[in-house]
Amino acid sequence: MTAEELAQVNDIVVVGVGGQGILLATDIIANVFIASGYDVKKSEVHGMAQRGGSVESHVRRDRERVSSPLISFGQADVVLSFELMEALRYAHFVRPDGAVLYSTQRIPTVAMAAGESEYPADIGRQLETRCRIALPVDAMSIARRTGNPRVANTVLVGALSHFTEVSADIWQEAVLDRVPEKAREVNRRAFAAGVRVAETLIGA
Amino acid sequence: MTEKLLTGNEAIASGAENSFVSVMVGYPGTPSTEIIENVAARDNSDIYAEWAPNEKVALEVAIGAALSGVRAMATMKHVGVNVAADPLMTATYMGVRGGLVIVTADDPGMHSSQNEQDNRNYAKFARVPMLEPSDSQEAHDMVGRSLDISETFDTPVFLRCTTRVSHSKSLVKETILSRPGARRGFERNPQKLVMIPANARGRHPKVQKRLRALQEFADEADYLNRIEWGNDRSVGIITGGIAYQYVREVRPEASVLKLGLSYPLPMKMIREFADAVDELFVVEELDPFWETEIRAAGIQVNGKECFPITGELSPSLVRTGLGEPIQTQHPDGPDEVEVPVRPPVLCPGCPHRGVFAVLSELGLIVTGDIGCYSLGVMPPLSAMDTLTCMGASIGQAMGMEKALGDDAPDTVAVIGDSTFMHSGMTALTDVVYNDGHVTTIILDNHATAMTGHQAHPGAGLAAQQKGGRRADLEKLVRGLGVDDVARVDPYDLDEVKQAVRSAGQNNAASVIIAERPCVLLDRALPGHRFSVGDDCTGCGICLRIGCPALSRTDAGTVQIDTVLCTHCGMCAQVCDFDAIERRDESS
């Protein structure tokens, strides 16, 4: 992507399953944008949905002023999904020349776990037809290799950082700011791994 | 001055601090909960904050504080105002001394609610002014404005938020807002404060007079209501709350009349605005509240024929409502993509699961109530048959019993501990008093779990972590006259089943207290782990308890996700083949 395109990544929808750390991720994104001198708004979901339901959180930035905390359908520059099927559920938010970054992790619903319904097939291909970039990130395996499956989020935020003009250092600072001292090192590695995935797939 | 990224709720908490509020009382309810939580979490705050057992009590405590000349706030979700409506409708006659603000957090779209009532109607119903912020800065500032209005006009004031304001973050400059205008101390004034009919008759005309004064004020309060003229005067848009942000987003050039005061309306300003534009739209979420008022004043507007009357608005809906198609190659709404639903579920290890596994197996009719345990209605447990409002389970079971007599199906009422303290006790009294035989199961998980584990009287520990005496549920129900009281561990399915059967055979009111702390509070169950052994036949009976840690393997047997599993052991209890084995941690 060109520098100009990167600076136009303003509207990001982060989705996943309740309990995956989506609100923390959008907090980090918001802090990065504020530190870069933007007006920022984000919307969250609390309550019922946090009990393992489908969760979405929007973050937006603008040099002047952000009005709506919600992004319209077809207007998100990036949809970042922490789970495979959730990427498809919210794909209608991404603009046709935008990007979907998604974890390939599959979390079955209770109905699926009981064998009453099937996890949808072909999600990657469906996502490709909907936007310019559909980037699968095997965040779970990468996180495991890094040393801790819990840092899958950091891998994904690392990949996302590559889609903005803000330097990876600033992003990494914002991530490390929000993790306990003893988890810093593993998060540092996870973040770097995420950046590398994005570099390999869309170029440095 | 630095700006902070705050949710609407955090901003209200900060606004309260910056307006020298003395007393804040609430009952948890999404999306209002974090207001009290944020105040309570502040170190060295001068504000006294508490969780009341329900919203009626919360408002009464706040009224008492305001009558004592200090500033007070009561916070609740939209349906909480129904519970507090009784004191509200008469407090409006009495007026206040210190500022009194009621925060109502409405939930259009029902993210976490049983209905989506529009509480602007309460403002009109109670003749109480209502302010409505559209972002966190306004939420912060309007706390001070509301308190000032309350003291100036001697009236309670509503501050109404919606989920998208309460739970969105935007940048806030935190400044001192306003100072209390009343003298501390209670002053006797029975004509004004003791609402026997003779006194209330004297007060009602004063309420109407106050309303007229507020209507004039609405037209002058340009810091609340303002016209933003755009280049385009062919269309004028009247809007407020979060809808204002959507309008600004999709029509940056439009002429907009932004309402910060949702009630009463600045009718002069609206008339001037209407005269200056060719066509007028009202963009408001839920009810045609402003539209109706404006039409009643003889002004023509476009409203609910362009925008939905149900659910949340969104920039996309505002754009189409104003007659502009969505600009994308694939305007697929969420409904056009077929993705399996992912409803919320009871957590792995949730103690409620034990009770619902038994009720599901016994096939009883279950009158339900509100809390995490409402998820007992979801498949595969599918063990709830009614849910109306907090506290309704017990009365409804009583009604079924009295209606059908001997023909009544075997029924139990299921209610959470916080909900029981909120409004279940009075219904249980009805059962005892009127000789009902209802079996009530109180799910005692020591918390108001649904809204984020707030304490309540049955759990002890007060909001600010000081004191908090625990009500003893067993003594309480015995005190109401229930003799048949059983205590069970919801993890022990046989014990639960025994208790339900025995209560059902008893011809009197029975209460079963199923007690175990919420698994999110008390997660570590030491000593053992569970795994599926070779004896698994793949019969799937364990999957009927709906635990997210269990799933089928490709081979058709069952596996346990060791990250999610909390070792509660319920799956092992239901397995007919002893295929789910318990291993000691040490081995």
Ligand SMILES: Cc1ncc(C[n+]2csc(CCOP(=O)(O)OP(=O)(O)O)c2C)c(N)n1
């Ligand atoms: C009048 C009213 N106030 C508040 C709420 C929000 N609310 C729903 S359930 C609930 C209490 C849940 O606590 P509890 O009964 O202990 O069940 P748990 O979630 O712990 O299982 C609250 C506060 C509501 N729905 N209605």
